[in-house]
Amino acid sequence: MPTTTSASTAAAAHRRRSRRKAPPPRQPWCCSFGLDPTTAAAATASRSPLPAPRRAKPPHQLAPPLSRRIRSPGRVSPIDDPSFAAAAGSCVSARLSSVIECPPPALPPPPPSPSAAAVEEPRATLVMSLVEKGVVLEVDEVERVRRQSKVVRTVIGGRGGEVGLEGNVEVESFREAVEMMLEDEDETAVMRRLACGGVSRAIGVLEVSLSLMFDRGVNNCLKYLEAVPWNESEEDIIKKLLSQYPSYGAAFRNLLARLQPQRPTSSAELVVELIDSITKGTNNNARKELRNLVNGMLSKSSVYIKGDKELDKRSIYCICHSCLNSLVGLFEESSDLALADETSISSVGKGPLERIYKLVEDTNWLLQILIDRQMGEEFADLWANEKTLSSMHERVSPMVRHELSRISATIFIAMGSGKLHCTRDKRFSFFQAWFRPMLIDFGWLRKYPKGLNVTTLEEGIGQALLTLTLSQQQVLFMEWFEAFSGQGRECPNLMRAFQVWWRRSFVRSIGSSS
Known part of the structure; x- marks a missing residue:
């Protein structure tokens, strides 16, 4: 069917020609955002039709503003701002022809500004810091x-x-x-x-x-x-x-008031009161502990009496005189002590014997305090002139009388070590009074030392004896020689000092050749 085919072909060509019509001439562009709806708007509309308005998103899909997004660190808030969503929808559907008439999207209202008074007067703050700690x-x-x-x-x-x-x-x-x-x-x-x-x-x-x-x-x-x-x-x-x-x-x-006395007193005076209280005490254990306490306070390294140069010498010697007088009274009043052959505690009497022990212990302690403070020379002279006790020595029990030699031992050691600086006559007077009693009582001191170092005592006696004149030494060494030959080790060993005296007297006298 050729006729039908050619007719359809011609119709198609006609339709293509009708579509290819030349476009109308381009209108000039205006700098203004305002457009003429009868010219440019119509031409533009004929060329490219306006796109269909976008479908507004549901409110739950719109992104909320930044100020409303984070409610707390690490959590996004699902709450949206309705005013912002409405404004965005209206702007999306607006045409270009109404740009002048379309208002900008409404922003969320800003937070209320602080009052003028608060801006002018900020809150006052005090900063307190520790410089060393950085706090x-x-x-x-x-x-x-x-x-x-x-x-x-x-x-x-x-x-x-x-x-x-x-x-x-x-x-x-x-x-x-x-x-x-x-x-x-x-x-x-x-x-x-x-x-x-x-x-x-x-x-x-x-x-x-x-x-x-x-x-x-x-x-x-x-x-x-x-x-x-x-x-x-x-x-x-x-x-x-x-x-x-x-x-x-x-x-x-x-x-x-807890750190400084209101009326200052001398510590030396108080020490004397403490010493006197100890000598009058009756509990032996307590007295021993208190003596150690006072000794620590009186030591050279102590800080307790640092401000006082020395003790009250007169007060200390008053206590010494009191002890010696009590000792003489005990020797005289105790009739049981008059028998020289009694050597048991039961025969002597425990009460008088304990009191004598206590007095001798106190006297020796006071003497040691005086020697340490370089004030003992007067006591050595006092003991040398104690005629009553020295005369009673041979008439009492050895168990009692050797306590007197304990006092003499302290003086011998101090003289032999150079801690007592007595004159020659006073030294010789002391030897005359107490050297023979020491030779008799040395065995008892060795048997009951009570802290006494017997070797130190022997060395002290020998060295003190050598401080006398050679003629005085000869008298005393001959007396010792006779006692030692009869008593042996019950008598102090002065052989070394005896050799020194012999060498000085007969071997190497001054002016002789070696």
Whole structure:
């Protein structure tokens, strides 16, 4: 069917020609965003029709603004802003022809601005720091701290500022002092607070309070410290604080009463009273412990009597005279001691014997104190002239009389070691009075030494004897030689000193050749 085919071909060609019509001439572009709907808008509409408006997303698919997205770190909020979603939908459906008429999308309302008064007067803050520790405390209640601390009131104004504390103050003490400024507590509560921290913490709080001139804190700390004991290191810190802040002298009065006597007395006078009390005591164990205590106080390395150059010599010798007089009275009044052949405690009597032991022990202790303080020469002379006791020596029991030689032994050792500087005549008088009793009682001293070093005693007797003249030495050495030949080791061994005397007298005299 050719006719039908050609006709259809012609119709198709006609349709293609009708589609290829030349476009109308291009209109000139205007710089203004305003468009003429009859020209450019129509031509543009004929060329490319406007796209269909986008389908608005559901409210739950729209991204919320940044200010509403993060409610807390790490969590996204599902809450959307309805005003923002509505504005976005209206803008999407707007045509280009209505750009001038389409308002910009409405933004969420800004947060309400702070009041003008708040901007002009920011919140006052006080910064308190520990310089050494690098610790800073910020305090909001500036006015309260200003009322409590004179330093803060002077340094800063009402708008706050910074106050730094120097010194090695503990952080807890610093914080405790600041908390005391901010809290109105009664005295009981404050004492309870300080007691929880202890003495060291209270001293730290006191130091901070003194630095800040926080009077209420100073008074509370002083009341607590006055009522509790301290150790030696805490005492030193308290003394240092009291000396650094003399303006608080009135507040320190009660605390100073524990550190400084109101009416100073000499420690040497008190030591004499202690010595006298010991000599009058009756408990032997307690007396021994107290003697050790006083000896430690009187030692050269002691700090207890550092301010006193020496003891009261006259007072010490008064106690010595009292002991010797009591000793003479015991020897004279005890009729049981008059028998020289009695050697048992039952025959002598335990009561008198114990009292004699006590008096000899006290006398020896006093003598040692005098020797250590280089004041014993007078006692050596006193003992050399004690004729009553020396005359009674041979008439009493050896168990008793050897106690007298115990006193002589202390003097012999001191003379032989150069600690007693008696004159030659006084030394010889002492030997005349007590050398023979020593030769008799040496065996008893060896048997009952009671702390006496017998070898040291022998060396001391020999060296003291060699300080006499050669003629005086000859008399005493001959007496010793005779006693030693009869008693043996019951007599002191003075052979070495005897050899020295013999060499000086007969072998190497001055002017003789070697």
